[in-house]
Amino acid sequence: MKATRYEGNKTFNVIETEVEAPAKDDVRIKVAYSGVCGTDVHIYHGMMDKRVNFPITIGHEMSGTIDAVGDNVTTYKVGDKVVVRPLDDRGVKPSDKGFNHICEDLKFIGIDSPGSMQQYWNVPAFTLHKLKTTTDLKLAALIEPLSVAVHDVRLSQLKHKETAVVLGGGPIGLLVAMVAKNTGATVIISEINPVRISKAQDLGFDVINPTHTDLIQYVKEKTEGRLADVVFEVAGVQPALDVMTEIAGIRGRIVMVAIHGEKKNIDLFKFFWKELKLIGARVYEKEDYEKSIQLITDNQLPFEQLITDIQPLSKIQEVFENIDKKPDGLKILMDCQL
Incomplete structure (x- = not known):
């Protein structure tokens, strides 16, 4: 072989x-x-x-x-x-x-x-x-990364009609966005790569380039000032860490999807001021795989x-x-x- x-x-x-x-x-x-x-x-x-x-x-x-x-x-x-x-x-x-x-x-x-x-x-x-x-079996090869997304969304406790912002429109970011949207949430994706922006738009998502559009103001306008209920940090870069606490609304949940190998600066004051939650998410559990298999099967x-x-x-x-x-x-x- x-x-x-x-x-x-x-x-x-x-x-x-x-x-x-x-x-x-x-x-x-x-x-x-x-x-x-x-x-x-x-x-x-x-x-x-x-x-x-x-x-x-x-x-x-x-x-x-x-x-x-x-x-x-x-x-x-x-x-x-x-x-x-x-x-x-x-x-x-x-x-x-x-x-x-x-x-x-x-x-x-x-x-x-x-x-x-x-x-x-x-x-x-x-x-x-x-x-x-x-x-x-081609689609089934996506079950492992899809299970990561299912796990992230499950831990976020995202609900129907809530607003989620996904920071990063790569493969995992798009899967997170797809699972989040499937829960009935409103989803906004922030991404700077034009090819990935185009793909996210083709998939029917509301996508903005934060280097061209003020993301904080955009989320405020889309939510009538309430800001995001859930933020998924998938990009793994400092600008995403800087903005995640700004776009999360009162008692918002921030899910750390990206892997940060080194200590980073985060605005902890915002966690106090808005009673935010930071949720770590690592790989998946059996139930996430079963949910992913069902999504692929459907x-x-x-x-x-x-x-x-x-x-x-x-x-x-x-x-x-x-x-x-x-x-x-x-x-x-x-x-x-x-």
């Missing part, structure tokens, strides 16, 4: 290796598609060299079909369409308070152990979620418009090089059987 190996120093290789039988509690998946996410790009840029052990097969946004099952696996069978929730929580402790998705010893499959950018992938059966036979939202390219696994080096050259794309899928 073909498998990709990240060697470090912005270098991928595609190798031929043996297909392995699954261990007794594992299944072997014939991987259909594997999405390229921001974390994969961070690995490519060397930003996670202290964590990742080279060489490694990366990837965790995927869809596929079970090809073989281990001796102890009875819940799944060969031919089942599945996705993997790539969290290995076998190190959970009582001090983790039952929140296995953020337990102290959590391992992320595809980062801390081999991932999905290969033709066949052996994974623990407890990580699987079964799909319907009619599920489009196929009532234009998820297919987020897929901007599909490339064969054999071109993985070229794919990552092109992301650096043209970073305004949305979701690129690797066809893991080519």
Whole structure:
């Protein structure tokens, strides 16, 4: 079979290796598609060299079909369409308070152990979620990032007819916006990239470029001065942190979706003055995956418009090089059987 190996120093290789039988509690998946996410790009840029052990097969946004099952696996069978929730929580402790998705010893499959950018992938059966036979496996490859968005919106407690502002219109930002809008909320997206602005507009969103339009004033006008009920900070840049407390209304909720690796300046006075809440959100839980699967299965939202390219696994080096050259794309899928 073909498998990709990240060697470090912005270098991928595609190798031929043996297909392995699954261990007794594992299944072997014939991987259909594997999405390229921001974390994969961070690995490519060397930003996670202290964590990742080279060489490694990366990837965790995927869809596929079970090809073989281990001796102890009875819940799944060969031919089942599945996705993997790539969290290995076998190190959970009582001090983790039952929140296995953020337990102290959590391992992320595809980062801390081999991932999905290969033709066949052996994974623990407890990580699987079964799909319907009619599920489009291209769309199913979006279930992992969609689950991030579902988790973010669920933790925000966003309600029907409330106003949400999404700071950042990249892949996760657009998914957050789609899930938020699906709750019946009014959604405004703030984004500076013209290609992503155009895509968000094509998806029917109210989008502004904050370098051209005063975002605070715009939100005031749209809400008759009430400002946003929920703000999703997805951009991960200081200007977004500066404005998030300004556009949140009284008792507004701010959800920190972006990952900030260093300490940043935040206007804490606004939290006192307006009784704001800051909500951390990390990955997802089982119920978020199930909700995402239902959204994909219902196929009532234009998820297919987020897929901007599909490339064969054999071109993985070229794919990552092109992301650096043209970073305004949305979701690129690797066809893991080519």
